[in-house]
């Protein structure tokens with residue numbers, strides 16, 4: 001099939017490369033001309049394992065193209081995916097302006113039958129608005145005879161595992177009221193849906209809401225476990241053991257029950273807030289989801305509060321090493337990363353921080369300009385430790401799993417670790433001579 005993908009970010013570039021990989025001809029479009037120039041030169045705008053190779057392969061075989069303009073892509077497309085950002089507004093609602101702009105552009109250019117597929121995460125009712133924007137533009141141009149369908153096809157990939165998630169999805173959700181669009185979407189996804197991993201065709205509103213409900217459920221599990229972790233710290237239980245005991249129940253399972261420094265990223269925080277906003281719009285108080293959001297906001301400060309109790313509120317003479325800036329391992333994305341909240345809180349109290357992350361330092365430099373003078377970056381994890389009063393571990397990159405503890409002891413001013421991702425064994429750490437604090441295992445300040 002011939003496909004235009006509008007918005008070449010984490011979702012659009014992965015979707016575009018994967019659709020090309022399974023045999024389609026794809027044009028990835030982005031209004032950011034620098035991004036397109038770089039992509040044409042083989043430089044990717046994001047860090048995502050496996051993606052450079054897949055992009056290079058499909059550019060070379062002529063199935064993947066890039067364009068800063070929509071027109072040449074749309075002129076040839078049978079399907080047009082919208083994969084632009086839907087960032088949160090100050091009131092928690094999703095800002096849909098990028099989606100509406102693309103709809104308008106499609107309506108201004110369209111001259112043949114098209115299936116418009118919305119893959120951005122958007123609130124219930126957005127497909128209907130997209131439909132009316134395109135129809136209005138066609139009417140304005142006197143092109144009412146040009147036909148099109150709008151489909152909702154939310155994306156469930158995770159950053160860091162995006163290619164695997166896209167190529168081997170647990171399910172594909174298609175929301176449509178058109179039999180023809182349903183048939184084409186089934187054909188498109190046929191190579192990647194597998195036994196027991198269904199392609200679910202449903203009405204558009206249910207598809208739109210499925211995306212928010214799925215993210216809110218996963219976020220609920222994390223906030224639930226973070227609350228249990230706080231209780232564990234009070235009563236002296238170990239949240240890892242509690243998780244194993246709970247998760248062995250097939251009805252509960254082990255996934256997304258890791259207590260830690262809170263969830264971040266470009267999805268859970270914003271989608272939880274949008275769901276609360278949607279409820280409010282319809283006069284419904286989303287009590288559980290509100291609590292999930294509140295617990296997460298509090299959890300992002302748990303480590304910083306512990307550090308405050310350990311060192312006192314004035315941290316002017318204190319220097320910390322911080323490992324992990326990205327919101328999770330295997331990505332360079334720092335949107336809503338817990339590390340940002342921790343850094344801002346400690347710097348605000350006078351601390352100096354040297355941070356290290358394998359991928360996200362360039363992004364952090366842009367986001368944390370306000371911390372200048374108190375925030376430094378190290379070239380590797382060990383260099384960050386030099387003369388620090390403690391190490392704060394925020395993101396569980398693999399290279400932090402088994403560090404050289406003897407070298408760490410030599411470099412740190414004192415052998416003290418605050419671990420926001422429960423990476424090490426508290427008993428083993430004590431044996432190595434470390435003072436070790438973590439989340440929900442009874443080792444807290």
Ligand SMILES: NC(=O)c1ccc[n+]([C@@H]2O[C@H](COP(=O)([O-])OP(=O)(O)OC[C@H]3O[C@@H](n4cnc5c(N)ncnc54)[C@H](O)[C@@H]3O)[C@@H](O)[C@H]2O)c1
Nearest residue numbers: 007008009010011030031032083084085086098120121155
């Ligand atoms: N990041 C994820 O892991 C993920 C997973 C599933 C769903 N989603 C959802 O997918 C959507 C996209 O997320 P993302 O993280 O890929 O966003 P992103 O910010 O990485 O990329 C969006 C891209 O769209 C481009 N863009 C904006 N307006 C445009 C226009 N008019 N024409 C062409 N390009 C335009 C931007 O320049 C940017 O490159 C969001 O709704 C998000 O919630 C994201």
Ligand SMILES: O=c1ccn([C@@H]2O[C@H](COP(=O)(O)OP(=O)(O)O[C@H]3O[C@H](CO)[C@@H](O)[C@H](O)[C@H]3O)[C@@H](O)[C@H]2O)c(=O)[nH]1
Nearest residue numbers: 155156157158159256257258260262263264265267327328
């Ligand atoms: O047990 C867990 C699992 C995750 N997290 C945190 O939760 C956040 C999100 O993690 P993850 O879900 O792995 O990453 P995302 O790439 O944000 O993916 C989520 O958000 C995407 C965008 O909507 C969806 O497509 C995915 O299905 C959904 O998992 C990160 O800060 C993690 O550290 C925890 O604290 N504990």
